Amino acid sequence: QQEEETWISNPHNFTGGNWRYVVLSPGQTVFFPSGTIHFVFRVQGEQTFALGGHILQWSSVDRWLEVVIAQMKNPEITNEDIEQSASKYVCIVKELLENR
DSSP: OHHHHHHHHSTTTOOOSOOOOOOOOTTOOOOOOTTOOOOOOOOTTSOOOOOOOOOOOGGGHHHHHHHHHHHHHOGGGOSSOHHHHHHHHHHHHHHHHHHO
16 A cells, blocks of 8 residues: 555656566466556567457455545546546446446
């Protein structure tokens, strides 16, 4: 929690933490839970196909909401226009929760 808060306060200059990496081979997949700080690099000269998206898990709706709130407070921690998307996401999740 402390490490995440430190990163959020200055994401472009954060050098602390436990950094890990994985090199994926063709056919492999990686999944990150909501709020996982990550960067994607690709090997130059190699073809790369990557898809990303938002996956909501019932078991972590509270964590997802914490991430959205953090992104709204500091848009520098995400690469999407959170002002445009946050309200839409929250409304959809609210409806999903009400229907459940």
